[in-house]
Amino acid sequence: MNVVSRGIKNALRSPMRSGAIVLMLAISIGLILSMLVARSSVNAKITEVKSSAGTSVTISPAGVHGFDGGGDPLTAAQITTIKDTAHVSSIVATLSDQLTTSDTSLTPSLELGLFGARQQRSSTDSTSSTDSNAAAPADSSSTETTTTRQAPTPKTTVTGTTDQNSVSTDGSDLVLSSGSSIDGSSSDLVALVGTSLATKNSLKVGSTFTAYDKTITVKGIFKTGNTFADSGLIMPLATVQTLTDQSGAVNSVIAKVDSSDNVSSTVTTLKSSLGDKADITSQVEQAAASVSSLESISSLALAGVVGATIAGSVIVLLAMVMIVRERRREIGVIKAIGGSNVKVIGQFVSEALTLTIIGAIVGLSLGIVVSGPMTSSLVSNQSSTATTQAGPGAGGPGRMFKGGMSQLSSNITQVTGSLTPQVFAAAVGITLIISIIGSAVPAWFIARIRPGEVLRTE
Amino acid sequence: MLVVKNLTKSFNSAGGEVHALKDVNMTINTGEFASIIGKSGSGKSTLLSMLGALDVPTSGSIQVDDIDIAKLSAAKQTAYRAKKIGFVFQHYNLIPNLTALENVMLALEFGGMPASKRKARAQELLTEVGLDEDEQLRKPTRLSGGQQQRVSIARALANKPAIVLADEPTGNLDSETGKKIFDLLHSLTRSENVTIIAVTHDMDIAGKTDRTFRLKDGQIVIEK
Ligand SMILES: Nc1ncnc2c1ncn2[C@@H]1O[C@H](COP(=O)(O)OP(=O)(O)OP(=O)(O)O)[C@@H](O)[C@H]1O
Numbered sequence: 001m002n003v004v005s006r007g008i009k010n011a012l013r014s015p016m017r018s019g020a021i022v023l024m025l026a027i028s029i030g031l032i033l034s035m036l037v038a039r040s041s042v043n044a045k046i047t048e049v050k051s052s053a054g055t056s057v058t059i060s061p062a063g064v065h066g067f068d069g070g071g072d073p074l075t076a077a078q079i080t081t082i083k084d085t086a087h088v089s090s091i092v093a094t095l096s097d098q099l100t101t102s103d104t105s106l107t108p109s110l111e112l113g114l115f116g117a118r119q120q121r122s123s124t125d126s127t128s129s130t131d132s133n134a135a136a137p138a139d140s141s142s143t144e145t146t147t148t149r150q151a152p153t154p155k156t157t158v159t160g161t162t163d164q165n166s167v168s169t170d171g172s173d174l175v176l177s178s179g180s181s182i183d184g185s186s187s188d189l190v191a192l193v194g195t196s197l198a199t200k201n202s203l204k205v206g207s208t209f210t211a212y213d214k215t216i217t218v219k220g221i222f223k224t225g226n227t228f229a230d231s232g233l234i235m236p237l238a239t240v241q242t243l244t245d246q247s248g249a250v251n252s253v254i255a256k257v258d259s260s261d262n263v264s265s266t267v268t269t270l271k272s273s274l275g276d277k278a279d280i281t282s283q284v285e286q287a288a289a290s291v292s293s294l295e296s297i298s299s300l301a302l303a304g305v306v307g308a309t310i311a312g313s314v315i316v317l318l319a320m321v322m323i324v325r326e327r328r329r330e331i332g333v334i335k336a337i338g339g340s341n342v343k344v345i346g347q348f349v350s351e352a353l354t355l356t357i358i359g360a361i362v363g364l365s366l367g368i369v370v371s372g373p374m375t376s377s378l379v380s381n382q383s384s385t386a387t388t389q390a391g392p393g394a395g396g397p398g399r400m401f402k403g404g405m406s407q408l409s410s411n412i413t414q415v416t417g418s419l420t421p422q423v424f425a426a427a428v429g430i431t432l433i434i435s436i437i438g439s440a441v442p443a444w445f446i447a448r449i450r451p452g453e454v455l456r457t458e
Numbered sequence: 459m460l461v462v463k464n465l466t467k468s469f470n471s472a473g474g475e476v477h478a479l480k481d482v483n484m485t486i487n488t489g490e491f492a493s494i495i496g497k498s499g500s501g502k503s504t505l506l507s508m509l510g511a512l513d514v515p516t517s518g519s520i521q522v523d524d525i526d527i528a529k530l531s532a533a534k535q536t537a538y539r540a541k542k543i544g545f546v547f548q549h550y551n552l553i554p555n556l557t558a559l560e561n562v563m564l565a566l567e568f569g570g571m572p573a574s575k576r577k578a579r580a581q582e583l584l585t586e587v588g589l590d591e592d593e594q595l596r597k598p599t600r601l602s603g604g605q606q607q608r609v610s611i612a613r614a615l616a617n618k619p620a621i622v623l624a625d626e627p628t629g630n631l632d633s634e635t636g637k638k639i640f641d642l643l644h645s646l647t648r649s650e651n652v653t654i655i656a657v658t659h660d661m662d663i664a665g666k667t668d669r670t671f672r673l674k675d676g677q678i679v680i681e682k
């Protein structure tokens with residue numbers, strides 16, 4: 001029989017009351033664990049989303065979204081401005097164009113589905129009307145008069161870029177299945193051909209094809225895994241600018257910022273220097289917007305942890321204060337027969353610890369069972385918000401990037417509550433804090449009980 | 459030897475200062491059985507709590523074998539209570555959650571006896587005060603008042619104290635049982651040469667002790 005075993009024995013002294021205390025405590029601790037699990041899982045997701053967002057900022061002409069919308073291409077002066085902005089470490093400029101069968105010898109490899117056909121038709125119509133308004137060449141208007149409901153034809157996308165890797169859809173370098181890279185800063189009549197387009201037209205490294213009435217040499221075949229990208233062409237930026245008669249113009253600039261901390265300030269600087277001429281989006285901003293609902297879940301869970309910790313501490317504290325008051329005389333007797341304050345307090349702390357440990361075992365098991373479903377339900381309740389808050393995709397090659405982002409935001413609802421050893425340790429640590437808080441005040445009461453009180457008759 | 463000099467104790471209560479003890483002087487030799495009598499409120503329990511270092515005097519000194527216990531630090535007073543003093547209370551004051559045996563072992567623990575030796579010593583003490591093996595394993599609620607007081611006497615004697623302080627040890631018992639308990643205390647302490655100071659209302663008992671002090675309004679009025 002020592003201090004600890006007396007404490008344990010006392011904890012089981014009145015089973016009904018101890019049971020009630022343990023139950024309340026178990027609920028608090030179960031809640032603490034599930035909230036910690038929810039928080040850490042959601043936080044892990046937030047970090048994952050944020051870290052998967054690169055440090056790039058996409059600048060496209062105002063109003064342009066891919067090949068849709070209006071607006072003037074970005075000028076060489078604007079590109080210089082972007083390049084000279086603080087924290088911008090490098091820029092990749094692209095100018096995209098679409099080649100119809102009349103512009104090139106290539107057969108498009110994209111099959112037009114129902115959706116594509118509809119898109120293509122409307123864009124053809126709008127092109128025709130713009131052409132006629134702008135006093136287009138005679139043959140163009142005659143085409144329009146002869147075929148009012150022209151069958152939609154697929155087009156081949158050509159991307160003029162200073163860096164071929166910007167076409168890669170997954171953020172890594174562009175994979176060439178054969179051939180070699182092209183120099184993005186040159187103005188050579190060379191191209192990298194998407195694997196689908198190459199197969200369709202039986203192109204190999206060294207083959208030639210005609211586009212914009214010029215003979216272009218195939219330098220390499222690339223493969224991205226994205227059907228749209230693999231049906232396109234990549235050429236040096238200057239080449240496309242020359243061929244399409246848009247010297248110095250680009251329709252998308254991707255600026256790399258030196259660190260993710262500087263992205264938002266850089267976006268602000270760019271917005272003020274480019275004014276309303278350009279639409280600027282950054283992955284970091286989009287990621288931040290898409291995770292904001294997760295962040296609110298995370299802070300909700302933190303509030304839950306704090307609340308449950310307070311509740312748990314108060315339960316232990318009140319229980320122990322009640323027990324100490326009830327056993328005032330007993331404490332006086334122990335002191336009178338030579339028990340030191342340390343021993344008496346030790347005995348009560350061990351009693352509080354016993355209750356807390358039993359509560360913790362029950363509560364942690366409870367937490368392990370409910371934390372998974374609880375995390376899922378917390379997150380899925382917010383899922384609709386999460387999707388609507390996913391920001392708009394960027395223009396230009398950002399079409400693919402947009403796809404990536406929406407994939408990202410749909411992932412946001414797939415947070416699985418996973419119980420890591422760290423989270424478990426944190427829950428155990430908090431439980432310990434509860435029993436310390438729950439014992440400290442009673443200990444103070446105990447120390448103040450005078451042994452002389454035992455001689456007072458009740 | 460116990461020497462009490464100019465001992466006073468005042469309490470600050472709502473109705474003003476209460477002088478529970480006023481200039482008490484007494485000397486009790488080692489091994490003597492002393493009784494303290496007096497009306498309710500005369501200061502008997504207060505005096506006992508000073509002698510047992512349960513409370514500190516307002517002024518004066520209490521010399522136990524040349525050590526002034528009133529001037530000891532709190533930790534030393536605790537050790538003094540554990541080793542040198544045995545208490546017997548009117549209401550027995552056993553720990554309800556512990557068996558008779560464990561109650562005695564608790565005192566042995568505070569007295570510093572190694573854990574391995576406590577059980578045998580506690581059994582020996584309880585047998586000495588007249589509790590059989592079955593009774594030793596019972597909790598206080600399942601023992602009679604007389605049996606409980608026997609356990610508390612065993613507890614008081616556990617660490618071979620120099621002084622046993624008893625506050626109306628027979629106050630809750632019928633006169634026959636009270637007499638038995640008194641005789642038990644008497645015989646045990648005689649054999650161990652322990653000083654006993656007992657507060658009592660029973661004049662029969664008081665008459666049989668070596669010394670009797672009568673307290674009145676916090677002062678010793680008669681010393682026999
Ligand atoms: N803690 C205290 N606070 C205030 N007054 C006290 C305290 N303890 C004792 N007194 C007062 O001191 C006086 C002596 O009390 P004490 O308990 O010593 O009397 P007693 O002789 O033991 O009486 P009884 O025979 O009824 O037990 C009483 O007037 C009592 O009210």
Ligand SMILES: [Mg+2]
Pocket residue numbers: 455502503504625
């Ligand atoms: Mg009294």
